[in-house]
Amino acid sequence: MTREHNLLQDAIAGKRAALARLLSNVENDSAFAMRLAQDLAPHAGRAHIIGITGPPGAGKSTLINQLLPRALGTHERAAVLAVDPSSPFSRGALLGDRVRMQGPSTGSNVFIRSMASRGDQGGIARATATAVQLFDACDWPVIIIETLGIGQVELDIMNLADTVVVALNPGWGDTFQANKAGLTEAGDLFVINKADRPGADSTRRELLESLSLLARRPLPTIVETVATDGSGVDELWGAICSRFMQLQADGDLATLRQARRMRLANKSIRAELDARAAASLASSAGQRLTERVAAGTMSSEETTRVLLQLLQGDQASAP
Ligand SMILES: Nc1nc2c(ncn2[C@@H]2O[C@H](COP(=O)(O)OP(=O)(O)OP(=O)(O)O)[C@@H](O)[C@H]2O)c(=O)[nH]1
Ligand SMILES: [Mg+2]
Incomplete structure (x- = not known):
């Protein structure tokens, strides 16, 4: 983290090499991109x-x-x-x-x-x-x-x-x-x-x-x-x-940017939830759930409820 911070300080101070390095890291490492985005939020x-x-x-x-x-x-x-x-x-x-x-x-x-x-x-x-x-x-x-x-x-x-x-x-x-x-x-x-x-x-x-x-x-x-x-x-x-x-x-720029940030956050939240739901469905408990849905023995509402519990780490509710 210190190295990241130093790089960021250098980039903000105008060093192109530091900026280039950060851009590469952002591109290659999405966890890094996420951390950096939070550090950058107040600057943008x-x-x-x-x-x-x-x-x-x-x-x-x-x-x-x-x-x-x-x-x-x-x-x-x-x-x-x-x-x-x-x-x-x-x-x-x-x-x-x-x-x-x-x-x-x-x-x-x-x-x-x-x-x-x-x-x-x-x-x-x-x-x-x-x-x-x-x-x-x-x-x-x-x-x-x-x-x-x-x-x-x-x-x-x-x-x-x-x-x-x-x-x-x-x-x-x-x-x-x-x-x-x-x-x-x-x-x-x-x-x-x-x-x-x-x-x-x-x-x-x-x-x-x-x-x-x-x-x-x-x-x-x-x-x-x-x-x-x-x-x-x-x-x-x-x-x-x-x-x-x-x-x-x-004064419309501020409003426009607020709406944009909300859209971006919304999109990110949905993408994350989608990814987690997909991962959960791919687990063995998820597979059993999917089989029941396919066989028609579990309603989609009940499936959703159980999946949400699985997402919260509640294995006890697994089918
Ligand atoms: N006749 C003509 N050709 C153009 C004009 N603008 C661009 N071109 C040509 O159209 C081709 C594509 O141009 P680019 O600038 O690469 O187009 P682009 O939208 O960036 O292409 P991608 O990034 O591949 O989607 C090139 O051969 C340009 O020289 C124009 O105003 N008139
Ligand atoms: Mg192009």
Whole structure:
């Protein structure tokens, strides 16, 4: 623990090597991540946390590459955390990310880190949340998180970021039917990237249609960009900053963050309970329980009651 504390002190004092070491530990050791998260809790809350999500290949990394110099125009430093969901596909993309983000990452005012994901989604979520807290505690004023908008992941980003930017491409409506609702709900701002390709107008119309179905007013800003040449990126950065300043001015930022912390805690509690219930069901007493349920000799209510007792360590109640 002392070593951990020393590392944390060094990281907070601005030592990059200590920060890098802590990030590795967070990634590899979820018990460590949990302890650190508790140590960090009182320190966090200063940074503007920006999530960039969207379908594979939408241009998220290229956009971040363009956003970085803009972020450094308004802030002293900026950190980037690229989250890689545990699929072999994105491991390849990770390499690409490193290459494409190479440009500005060499400056000491930029810290770019890819979180390779070992283990389950809960583990990734925990490691990412703690990494963000860590950057925040170490006084990185802007933290940009890149995450794939597939399935649950874009909803996780809502629990981490102050601003969620959803990057889409012309033709999005035809290709990503399945995940349209999730992405639309997750976004505070929308980018139609690759606007150099045909179909940006109809994508904007379609997006507006989906957005107007949600009870959200005012409608989120939609910006068109060409990340490869930087067109529209000034406007995008402007929109990100002005929304954040508005939240601060209205006093809504604190409320938003409270709600976010509660969602994150809820998620963590449920994941832990799920894991414990699964472990308990896998025990021999749990197995006997499962057999009775399957045979129809025990009601689901009674099963729940007995399982809860098992969870509390009450072996006497085991079937
Ligand atoms: N024509 C065009 N190509 C773009 C634009 N933005 C990005 N690209 C290209 O699209 C490809 C994917 O870009 P990335 O930035 O890697 O996209 P990503 O969303 O980070 O991809 P993953 O992390 O793999 O999901 C690259 O070849 C980029 O050069 C754009 O505005 N116009
Ligand atoms: Mg990428």
